[in-house]
Amino acid sequence: MPSKSAKKQDTKKKTTVIAGEDLASRLEKKIKDRSASIAIIGMGYVGLPLAVEFGRVGFKVNGIDILEKKIKTINAGKSDVDDIKDYEVKELVDLKRLHCTNDFSVLKNSDVVIICVPTPLNKTKDPDVSFILAAVEQIEKYLHQGQLVVLESTTYPGTTEELIRPKLDALGLKVGRDLFLAFSPERVDPGNEKYTTQNTPKIVGGTTPACLKVAKAFYEQVIVQVIPTSSTKAAEMVKLLENTFRSVNIGLVNEVALMCDRLGIDVWEVIDAAATKPFGFMPFYPGPGLGGHCIPIDPHYLSWKLKSLNYYARFIELAGDINSHMPEFVVEKITKALNSRRLSINGARILILGVAYKKDISDLRESPALDVIRLLQEKGAKVSYCDPFVPVIKMDHGPDLKAITLNEKTLKSCDCAAITTDHSSFNYQWIVDNSPIVVDTRNATKNVISGRKKIFKI
């Protein structure tokens, strides 16, 4: 098919548009010979690893971020993301394949733009897509023909099609012909050394078949397996199913823990025994609540969208309710443990062991340990904490809490030590031997010989 080309003056954007069917193949060629220039908006735990992967295979990557400190760190050849080492950034910066800036005008010369900005919930637990909108507003300023725009931020089904596409179409450039638009969910698991950006299969949905083809070719340059979906909506839903699956199953197992507590059954024994079933079962474990930037947040993007379609996502809401009440259950357990020594929670010296939202990382976002600390303080307890990954906690109310050193003295001088994050570096036998009372919310003491000392487990 001879490539058509026609010039038309776009009154809205004063841009000469060369509509041509070969724009996709031209971009695909630049992708395959690595001459395509990439811009990644949002250089966090998703954006920076992506930049490193593409820089490593020869692409020139401009990282765009609003945080001056982050920009300086990356351009100095250092990483501020746990999973990326300084040397990985330095070698790309030295090769001039990675540069970070807050100047969106680099988009003028970018062939591929990836949006990796946060999608939190606002105070009323509704999706906050303001970061996506802010990024798209900048993209609109520098949009040009032949560009591929990919949204990676987790969001509700329809965001790419209903929120982004109309903005780009309105500029006179036709999505699927003059430029390309796709959605590809991030699957970064912080701290996971086995599954990295490169070897975790990547879902990609295109606005049109041409968009899918180009986006798939793009990710195939660095990711071992790229899985296409029939639409951007399907790709958005895949991510939400993945994380809703976890939040609902964690909610289920937390409710099982509440039931076992009332039945006087050890929930950990029950789960371990059920996990011997070689098919049809997948173990999840109770805990002090649901932390992190994904699992507690993402499912509410789905339930919010469905509410607008007059559907109430009961499982999501129920799991959210159970998970968010687990910190209260932990405080009840601590109260019961103190009572066993005729101690009141008011005035008790409680030592919290581990505050990150999950073990062996430093991330505090949505950490249930913070809720446990707040609830204990509200009841008059004197709370201190130890966490080798978290030197200080900026509390919403009251003074910052600084981590104290974990030693025999700090253990012996508290009334109760509560394990809320089961970091591998803790010595749990030593903790039990030296603490007057231990509350364990993670079954971290499963291999400990406690002798006559009772360990209070959830």
Ligand code: SAJ
């Ligand atoms: N949690 C439990 N019980 C469980 C599993 C987790 O209480 O059985 C708690 C954790 O302590 C944490 C929260 O849930 O507070 C979330 O834990 P997570 O293991 O789901 O870890 P995240 O939030 O880092 O989730 C990420 C997700 N990755 C992406 O979204 C790309 C998730 O999809 C991964 O499955 C998860 O890592 C993982 O498997 O580690």
